[in-house]
Amino acid sequence: MxxxxxxxxxxxxxxxxxxxxxxxxxxxxxxxxxxxxxxxxxxxxxxxxxxxxxxxxxxxxxxxxxxxxxxxxxxxxxxxxxxxxxxxxxxxxxxxxxxxxxxxxxxxxxxxxxxxxxxxxxxxxxxxxxxxxxxxxxxxxxxxxxxxxxxxxxxCAPTPTVDYSIKEKSIIMAAFLNYNKHPDLLLKAWKNLKADFPDWHLTIMGNGEVERFQTMAHGMALDDSVTFTGYITGKQKEDVWNRASIYCMCSRNEGFPMVVLEAWARGVAVVSTPVGGLPDVIEEGRNCLTFPFDDVDTLTVQLRRLMESSELRKQMAEYSKTFGERVFxxxxxxxxxxxxxxxxxxx
The missing domain is CATH 3.40.50.2000 (Glycogen Phosphorylase B;)
Incomplete structure (x- = not known):
């Protein structure tokens, strides 16, 4: 034995x-x-x-x-x-x-x-x-x-069938907020987009240097369109994920980011740096839109593509869920x- x-x-x-x-x-x-x-x-x-x-x-x-x-x-x-x-x-x-x-x-x-x-x-x-x-x-x-x-x-644990009817115009990030996770890059891109998409909202989940990035968001006049939840679990976390349309990851270093697998499993379109092991499995435009490290301009462009097209968001979300369930x-x-x-x- x-x-x-x-x-x-x-x-x-x-x-x-x-x-x-x-x-x-x-x-x-x-x-x-x-x-x-x-x-x-x-x-x-x-x-x-x-x-x-x-x-x-x-x-x-x-x-x-x-x-x-x-x-x-x-x-x-x-x-x-x-x-x-x-x-x-x-x-x-x-x-x-x-x-x-x-x-x-x-x-x-x-x-x-x-x-x-x-x-x-x-x-x-x-x-x-x-x-x-x-x-x-x-x-x-x-x-x-x-x-x-x-x-x-x-x-990646299997998740129930996604109810796309409850998806909102919501971008999320979930991370331990620090220099490596780079939430400041997402805030800068969001500032570029906010005026053109007043009905969208950004939610940043996780603990870490929360106050630092809250202060940054305040200085950019983003208080009314950005929510910092801190570390959340249970139904509160599930609700944020289930209603999200886009997940954004700006990390400089990762192993194989579980949070991207979680986004795919929940039918959320992903925008990410080509970090960690993701290049093994990324199919550009099908399960992910990528942008170079520290490149706020390209991040802005990729987010805009998804925010402007509900059809692209749903296509990527549906394909990503099937892909994740097959590969992981x-x-x-x-x-x-x-x-x-x-x-x-x-x-």
Whole structure:
């Protein structure tokens, strides 16, 4: 009986990795390989983080010996690697098969001199990347890493049939608001468009540097057409998503952005930078309109195209939903994971 131990951030953290693991728990492989879960990190204060990690180490000390594969979900961040290190050392001591599942995309180029990250990668039997685009880059950026790479896309949970009749003239962004997510670019584009589209509204969801961007919106005289919701969940979040017509992402760095998959699943047309693993799957004009990084003029043009044409919005939304359900279906991801485990066990 083959058993797999998953290691990563706590589901309560609510981030991309946690969302990926939540979906994995519902896939057939989880039962087939008798998977266990070990959360090593949590988004709380430092005292709680330390206590959470210590409990994980104690649990690993007594349970890791019963597993055949240890599947780490990680990022090159030094703190993350240090927190996961005791579990990795136990896995090495127990001669377990090791997978390093790297939840990062174009940011990897900034870690080519990260000796701790490279050391961890060289202890793995497989390195999992989020998109085919990164396999060639990874080989060039990390030539000393000898582990084979595999690509596993993030899965997207299926959603009910979209009711397009309730869609409003609404653009949304959902992110932890900071320099990388670049909401200021969207605000600048919105300022260019507002006078021509007085019946449209922009909603920005998420926590982070909310006050900073609220102040920016106020300085642009956008208070009456921009809403900052903060971090929202449940019905409030569902209502915003279900009524939205356009989703905009301005990020400079991403792994494989789950939020775009969520937009596709909900029948929302997407405008985005070609960030992270998206170039693997973008079909320009069909499931996404793209614009270059930091290019507010092209962003304005692409938003205008969608805002002017309800037919284009619906065509893109309908195609994107079908596309997402086909490419990122949990059954597809399940097949990739089972193939990975069998290759490692038989290799």
């Amino acid at each position: 083959t058993r797999v131990l998953m290691v990563g951030s706590a589901e309560q953290s609510g981030g991309g990795v946690a969302s990926v693991v939540r979906l994995m728990k519902g896939m057939p492989f989880w039962q087939k390989y008798h998977c266990g879960w070990l959360g090593t990190q949590i988004q709380r204060n430092y005292g709680v983080k330390l206590w959470y990690a210590l409990k994980a180490y104690a649990k690993a000390l007594f349970t890791i010996w019963g597993y055949d594969i240890v599947h780490f979900h990680t990022v090159p961040d030094r703190i993350c690697l240090i927190i996961q290190m005791p579990v990795l050392l136990l896995a090495l001591l127990g001669r377990k098969k090791i997978i390093m599942h790297v939840h990062m995309g174009n940011q990897l180029e900034n870690h080519t001199k990260n000796k701790l990250f490279i050391w961890c990668l060289n202890r793995a039997d497989r390195v999992v990347l989020l998109a085919k685009k990164w396999q060639k880059c990874f080989a060039e950026w990390f030539p000393t890493v000898k582990a084979k790479t595999a690509v596993i896309y993030n899965a 279906a949990p059954v597809k991801v399940n097949e990739s994971i089972e193939k990975l485990y069998e290759e490692i066990l038989n290799g």
